[in-house]
Amino acid sequence: MIIMIAVVLIIVAIIAGVKYTQISKLIAQSKVPQPPSVVTAMKAQFADWQPSVSAVGSMKAVRGVDVTTEVGGIVRTIGFKPGQEVAAQALLVQLNADSDVAQLHSLEATADLAATVLKRDKAQLAVHAVSQAQVDADDADLKAKLAAAEQQRALVAKKSIRAPFAGRIGITGVNPGQYLNPGDKIATLQTFDPIYIDFNVPQTQLQAIAIGQPVTVTADGLPKQTFTGQVTSIDTKFDQTTRNVTVEATIGNSAQRLVPGMFARASVESGAKQHYLTVPQTSVTYNPYGTTVFIATTTKNDKGEDVLTAQQTFIETGPTRGDQVAILSGVKEGDMVITSGQMKLKNGSSVKVDNSAAPLNDAAPTPQEK
Structure with a gap:
């Protein structure tokens, strides 16, 4: 009986050993190395930030008026052409x-x-x-x-209708021989240089604006062109609905490219320049337990080769501008910060950097139409 039991145990051990060997080979064969995750990355660098208050507004003529007639009469002559620059007291319309x-x-x-x-x-x-x-x-x-x-x-x-000030006269619908009633509009006369921009600022940002501060203006339809001026007036009353206050700035417009009524963006410089470590906003992940980024670091694999791996780190963020965010702590200058592809990463994940489709990192982005 003892011999039989020993023989059975030996047979079971042999079978177990064979199965263990087979299973080990299958496991070894199934361990195929995962390819590295493709991400975009860039080095964190310091940049000078100019604190500013940005808002949208409308251009407004410094002096503008609809030229009308105070008395009625038949138009004898018209002394201007639409779009012409006229001098002060120039004869515009002569009534009979x-x-x-x-x-x-x-x-x-x-x-x-x-x-x-x-x-x-x-x-x-x-x-x-x-x-x-x-x-x-x-x-x-x-x-x-x-x-x-x-x-x-x-x-x-x-009966001699003259320009009250120098400026550009607009389109008119008046013709010689036409009868004008008192108050009928003849044309619009406006002064283009300089020109005003009116924009609204929330009451929380009013303390950052003062008369005399520099203002930079950009407008749709005038790409890559900036216009400079300064804040000249702040309204004395807030809007009860929006709690905004109107700020008026005077902008130089010697080329007369800015036109009254045009939509424009104003940026008011406030305070001294700041030196911040800057990364794209797409690199930051906001979680209930904290704000993190992934940093691509170089490590050695089993074969002694240099590979890039992702390491998650907690950070403290500061102000933002355009596509950028300031990093106050958690990242050092020169760290390779992963800017996209973080959702598929974890600590120690192998990564491969491909910046052919990297997200934008523009301090003053504009809409992209392609």
Whole structure:
């Protein structure tokens, strides 16, 4: 019996050994090395940051008005072309004033006669031929007739519509021979240089803005062009709905590329420049337990070869601008920070850097249309 038991145990041991060997070979064959994960990465570097307050706004002419007529009349001549630069007091429209001029001449003649009568009565008063009351009546009559002539002269002047200031005149729908009623619009006259930009700022950022601060303006339709100026006025009242306040800046516009009504972006520089360690915002992962990034480090594999592996580290972030975020702690200058592909990584994962489709790292990004 003892011999039989020993033989059975030996057979079982042999079978177990054979199975163990077979299973070990299968496990060894199944351990195929995983290819490294493809990621994008860049070195963390310091950059100078200019604190600023950015907002969108609208361009507004420093001086702009719809030229109208104060009196009615038929258009005789038009003295400008649409889009033309006109000088101050340049004649824009001449209304027909023939009857008004004739009336003015009549009133001037009447005033001249009144002046002659007054002069004659004063001479007669010297020899006591007329009373002082007569001379006083003549004087009052002369003043009334002179005032009537002056009123008519002002009416004649209103028939000549002139530019109240120098600027560019817009498109008009008025033609010679057309009758204009008082208040009818003739054209828009605006001064383009300099030009205003009005933009709204939340009350939480108002303390960062002061009169005289530099302002940089960019506008859609004018790519790669920036315009500079300074804050010239801050409104004294907040909007009760949005709790924003309107800020006005004056911008140099010598080339007259900025036009009133144009949509633009304003950036107000506030405070001294800051020196921050900067990485793209896509490299940061925000979790309930903390904010992390993956850093690609060089290690040795089993064969002694240099390979890149991902190491997760906790960080503290600072302000952001455009596509960038400032790192206050957790990353050193020169660290290779992984900027995309983190979702498939864990500590120790093998990685391969391919920056052919790296995310943007622009301090002032613009919409990309492709």
